[in-house]
Amino acid sequence: MEFEEIRIPLFMDDSEEKIKAHSEAGLVPVLEDGDLTVWDSLAICEFISEQYLSGAGWPADPRTRAVARSCSAEMHSGFSNIRNSMPMNVRGTHRNVGITPDTRKEIDRIDSLWTDLRTKHQKNGPWLFGEFSIADCMFAPIAFRFETYGVKLSGISHDYMQFVLNHPLMEAWRQESRKEKETIERSEVGI
Helix, strand or coil: CCCCCCCCCCCCCCHHHHHHCCCCCCCCCCEEECCEEECCHHHHHHHHHHHHCCCCCCCCCHHHHHHHHHHHHHHHHCCHHHHHHCCCCCCCCCCCCCCCHHHHHHHHHHHHHHHHHHHHHHHHCCECEEECCHHHHHHHHHHHHHHHCCCCCCHHHHHHHHHHHCCHHHHHHHHHHHHCCCCCHHHCCCC
16 A cells, blocks of 8 residues: 655644644644545554455454454553653663653553463464554554663563564664654653
């Protein structure tokens, strides 16, 4: 599937205006498909799955699919302590931030979740539910955050995180981020 990416640097004087040219909600990411605008990451994943993947973005089994949707929704709406104390900074390395008990609780939840899912589904493939799914898309930014801030995970979760980080598309994301010239001061923590 061919697409064009429009990169809008965030937290700049004209960021809001540029984003609103694509979405009245003023949120990113935004997907424009013809006259359709979708401005929420989970909704974008659902749309791509339905329109272009014949529903393959979710596991085929209804019970497994329900769990995958629950995990994705938990990631989408939760883990605010991680988001706040460990801002997305793919270019950052060896950052040291203080991990509060509430942040530790969220890290432990993700560690436990990844371990449980990989243990249950490892015979079906290397992703959270065996085959690649929307759940892996939703947790990919967490893998980058954990790498940036040196978060230690248990064995199975660590292996999953490394698998995700070593995927060619994640490596391409990392390389593209290194080309960006802007610095978002609020994301420069733990230096």
